Amino acid sequence: MSGSVRRAMPSIEIVAKEAGVSTATAGRALGGYGSVSRKSREAVQAAAERLGYRPNSLARSMITGLTHTLGVLVPDIENPFFSRALRGIADAAHERGWEVLLVNTDEDLALERKALGVLAERRVDGLVVAPTDVADRDALQAVVDAGIPIVLLDRRVPGLDADTVGIDNRAAAKDATERLLKLGHRSVALLTGGDEKLRPKLSRPGLRGVERLAATTVGARAAGYRDALVEAGVEPRPELVSAEGFRREDAAAATRRLLALPDAPTAILALDSLLALGVLQALRGLGMRCPADVSLVAFDDADWAEAISPPLSVVAQPIYELGAEAGRLLLDRVQGSDKRFTHRRLPTRFIERESAASR
Amino acid sequence: MSGSVRRAMPSIEIVAKEAGVSTATAGRALGGYGSVSRKSREAVQAAAERLGYRPNSLARSMITGLTHTLGVLVPDIENPFFSRALRGIADAAHERGWEVLLVNTDEDLALERKALGVLAERRVDGLVVAPTDVADRDALQAVVDAGIPIVLLDRRVPGLDADTVGIDNRAAAKDATERLLKLGHRSVALLTGGDEKLRPKLSRPGLRGVERLAATTVGARAAGYRDALVEAGVEPRPELVSAEGFRREDAAAATRRLLALPDAPTAILALDSLLALGVLQALRGLGMRCPADVSLVAFDDADWAEAISPPLSVVAQPIYELGAEAGRLLLDRVQGSDKRFTHRRLPTRFIERESAASR
DNA sequence: CCACAGATTGAGAACGTTCTCACCCAAGTG
DNA sequence: CACTTGGGTGAGAACGTTCTCAATCTGTGG
Known part of the structure; x- marks a missing residue:
């Protein structure tokens, strides 16, 4: 003792x-x-x-009106994207003397709404939110109206009084698709992970349709994919756009389905690294080789992307920086900035490795 | 509006x-x-x-003496081990109406100490801590003495009044090493990631030395590795134990060094998945193939382990369950349990895939 | 109609800080 | 000497809840 x-x-x-x-x-x-x-x-x-x-910081907070706490709302902290972004947020917060209260929403709207309430009751000074795709604008706006500023991470919510930090999803997806087209691929599949409603929209969008599509992250990337195809004079084929689910097994199943198609794709664009793993797994199961049989490009430069065979060509997002910037922007607001709301787009970088080859 | x-x-x-x-x-x-x-x-x-x-939950907490907040102290939330464990903790907390305040310590003792102070000031009801290897027992004990219970995750701190949740690192490492030995390997390398002091200790340990060694996670695994060698009548070779650093590049460099040795290892045991990636990367660079030229077994069943070629054989820890159990144990304490401190060891599972072959 | 138990209510204390204000005192200043 | 100045101090309010306690109300049984 x-x-x-x-x-x-x-x-x-x-x-x-x-x-x-x-x-x-x-x-x-x-x-x-x-x-x-x-x-x-x-x-x-x-x-x-x-x-x-x-x-006792509770008593202090009661007086000063500041909890020195930032709330962070993410779908799933296990997702490497969010854990890296969280690290960025936490570092930015810590640097200026703030702490971070974390809540997972599991892409569940009800959970998200409930979590917003809890964080508001805790009087967090501000909120970084990576909203579900069908975010509840009114619930978010209510929090903002109560005096708690919000910065949106990765996804946008139209009409919400909030700063936004993300990438230019449409341009990034377009660029990646163009690279595959330039390599001679004419049948390029898109693995989105979610949002079943995308596929029909993609086939006959009309200008209005594409714009509405581009509101969500997945939607914006799908729009970019489409842009590239259309510009290259390749007819988009709805059956090449897969939206079976976010898990690796879903991606594997989707890949098997795609490759069984008549006029099967010779290249695949996966919208995140977990989906890419599913593709790789399916290819191994089918005895097909990458990039000899199928080329693959994925979003996010996962830690394993460079180490596997073949090293994966990726669209790298500055994930840490995304989080850090969101944190800094939020703290600026907390500390009284009343600048106009900004929508910051950080640059992506295409890292060419060996998983995409010419055909 | x-x-x-x-x-x-x-x-x-x-x-x-x-x-x-x-x-x-x-x-x-x-x-x-x-x-x-x-x-x-x-x-x-x-x-x-x-x-x-x-x-206002602050005012409520002042009265009730409960903040319904759990502090979580981890070295780095970006590390998949900790992000998965955190998910377990957060789910357990959430289930019983608690929230989670997260701090990264970066394996930095000073930061850890400072964070403990901050969390104490916030009057968190309890703390899950994955301490740095050279944890400050007194700082942790002071928090416990102040009435904030602690549950240790993954690592142990001798003499601290706290529950502990982890795996049997020594047995797990011994098992993994034995499997490599059974495949006929006689020259098995160990990639620990850190703790330079390990190597000399490993060569002439004496009983006392091994026991002291086994106090840290890395140390316990090194001891298990040694146990297996000794039991199989293989002389441990200190130069086969590498402790160059935790990053992938470190592991790659270490691998290159190991494979340039006279009587180079034909099998490698990597103590986490990031290190395994370094090994894979180095092998690719050297034009060597796994498992034909070198067998590889790693701790932790990373999401990519099953999807790459060859699929990686691993020692899988029940990481989520580890976190969830820590959370539950902590909440029991918070809610008044005064059982004796328990040291819970959850079972590991060896998943045999294709990266380890007989020689 | 009275007494009484139990439900319902409000005044005010308590939690542990920071903030406001009036006061004291020593050291200048004219 | 009277007057200001300003550092230093303590009493008490304030923050927004929950808790304690006494008072009031309600309905029931005699």
Whole structure:
């Protein structure tokens, strides 16, 4: 056993009594505000040290109106995209003396709504939200109206008073698709992971349709994919757009289905790295080789992308920077910035490795 | 614009006034304690609804002494091990109405100590800590003494009053090494990732040395590796134990060094999946093939392990369950359990795939 | 009609800080 | 000497809840 066991933490009143001053003076000595004589300060600090005093930040927050806490709402922290982005957010927050309260929403609208309520009750100073695709604009706006600024990460919510940080999904997807087309591929599949409604929209979009499509992340990328095809004079084939689910097994199944098609795709664009793993797994199962039989390009430069055989060509997003920028933007708002809402697009980088070959 | 903009959130006093009752009654009506007439309750609820009232959980915590917040201290949330474990913790917490405050320590002792202070000031109800290898026992014990229970995840801190959740690292490493030995390998390398001090200790340990070694996670696994060698009558060779660093590049460099050795290893045991990626990368660079030229087994069943070629044989830890169990254990303590401290070891599972072949 | 138990209510304390304000005192200034 | 100045101090309010306690109301049984 080391040191004495104390159950309840001492309050500033106890410290003041021990130091022989008033609570007001003790507060000033420890909090670094107001003015205190050297003698008082030293007496208080010694007493605090002796008693193992820790200020109660709850009481402080009640007075100051600041919790120095940022809420972070992500679909799933296990997803490498979000864990890396969270790291960026946390670092930005920490750097300026803020902490991070994390909630997973599981892409579940009801959970997201409930979490917003909980975080509002905790009086977080601001919120970084990666909303579900069908985000509840009103619930988010209500939080903003209550005085809690929001920064959206990765996805956008039309009409919401919030800053946004993300990439140009449409341009990035278009670029990736163009690269596959330039390699001679004419039958390029798109693995989106979700949003069943995409496929029909993609076939006969009309201008209005494409614009509406581009509102979600997946939608924007699908639109970019389509842009590239159309510009290259390749007719988009709805059956080449797969939206079976977000899990690896879903992607594997989708790949098997795609490759069984008449006039099967010779190249696949996967919208995230987990889906790419599914493709790889399916190819291995089918005895097909990448890139000899099928070329593959994926979004996100996962840590394994460079190490596997063949190394995967990817659209790299600056994920950490996305999170850090969101954190900084949010803290600016928290600290009183009332600039117009910005929609920041960070640049992506195509990393050419060996999984996409000419045909 | 939708709805009216309100900057400051209404307090219960405003709601009470609006409903024509006292704050006490309003509190009872909204908080679900005490007894309230149906009429009052309905009036209060209607007023609260109208004003968009959200209780201030800070004020509540001041009274009840519970913040319903769990602190989580991990080295790096980007590490898939910790992000998965965190998911387990968060789910367990959420299930019982708790939230999670996250801090990264970057394996930095000073940061860990500072974070402990911050979380104590926030009056978190409990703490899940994955301590750095050289954890500050006294700092942790001080938190426990202040009445905040701690559950240790993955690593142990001797002499600390805390529950522990992890795996039997020594047995798991021994099992993995034995499997490689059974395949006929006689020159098996160990890639630990860190702790330079390990190597010399491993060569002439003596009983005392091995026991001390086994205190850290890495150390315990190294001891298990050694156990297997000794039992099989293979002389441990210190130069086959690499501890160059935790990053992928470090592992790649270490692999190149190992394979340039006279009597080079024909099998490698990597202590985490990131290190395994480094091995794979180095092998590709050297034009060597797995498992034809070198067999590889790694800890942790990363999401890519099954999808790459060859699929990686791994020691799978129940990572999510580890986190969830830590969360549950902690909440039991928070809610008053004073059972003896337990050290829970969850079972690991060796998943045989194709990266380890007989020689 | 009275007494009484139990439900319902409101005033005010409590939690642990920071903030406001009035006061004291020593050191200048005219 | 009277008057200002300003650092230092403590009493008490404030933040928004929950808790304690006494008072009031309601209905029931005698």
